[in-house]
Amino acid sequence: MTAPIALSCGEPAGIGPELALRAWQVLRDSCPFVWIGDPRHLPPDSPVAELDDPAQAMDASATALPVLPHRFAAPATPGIADPRNARGVIEVLERAVGLVQSGAAAALCTAPIHKKALIDGAQFAYPGHTEFLAALAGVERVVMMLASDQLRVVPATIHIALAQVPQVLTPALLRATIEITARDLTRRFGLARPRIAVAGLNPHAGEGGAMGGEELDWIAPLIAELAAEGLQITGPHPADTLFHAAARARYDVAVAMYHDQALIPIKTLDFDRGVNVTLGLPFIRTSPDHGTAFDIAGKGLANPSSLIEALKLAQRMAAG
Incomplete structure (x- = not known):
């Protein structure tokens, strides 16, 4: 695999940012990815390498979480969605899809979004993540598959x-x-x-x-x-x-x-390691099989297993 996986930040007030850091700590040497989001939303004192080009993630990953900075309108308070950040969440998804479509990223992995926050802050018109990605890709019908070993x-x-x-x-x-x-x-x-x-x-x-x-x-x-x-x-x-x-x-x-x-x-059978895969897109998309988990966001309790498996599956699919 010559390009990294693009990991969209998802809802900044959810568990996505902290799981991205924990996934990097596990996968830094084996599964390079670049996180797209606002570095302010990551856990305090996270080792971050802000990049201009996703290709730089392959080298940066050894010592820091590779980040393509995308500035949001507001900071993030764990557990409390801020509608001001809704537009940023959507823009990150659009940017990530552009990267995989251009070949700058090998696959897309998406952290969970919070639909109500997107509706409140940006009049989001789609039932969820998958339908929005299908619209960006120009695909009429896609299929949701949940996969584990x-x-x-x-x-x-x-x-x-x-x-x-x-x-x-x-x-x-x-x-x-x-x-x-x-x-x-x-x-x-x-x-x-x-x-x-x-x-x-x-x-x-x-x-x-x-x-x-x-x-x-x-x-x-x-x-x-x-x-x-x-x-x-x-x-x-x-x-x-x-x-x-x-x-x-x-x-x-x-x-x-x-x-x-x-x-x-x-x-x-496999609650913590199930992966959501969208079939029918012209690019690879995986995501963890859980939501934003506002109730435990920022408390260090979130299990990174599903995100780790989603990134690893995206890597295997891209390699194949």
């Missing part, structure tokens, strides 16, 4: 009410989700024919129509179509038997129908 999961629907899932979950959406997942597992993870397991929507995958008809009506026929087109895909499987160790050995990724069906298993 033990499991990869993709929810077909994400942040919507459970009552809305049957209406939002359409054949077109599920097909696009599976196709993007298969393509990026090949392109980004080097799996020539990824093994895809698809969960059912209903308990026991509908149990032959006794507990819901979606599996018989269209989910199973769609899976059969995709298999006929060359995908290595099985299902629909009952979700309650899809995530034990023997089942996980039979697939590379599980596609689930809604948020909790996908995220409960991975967070149970």
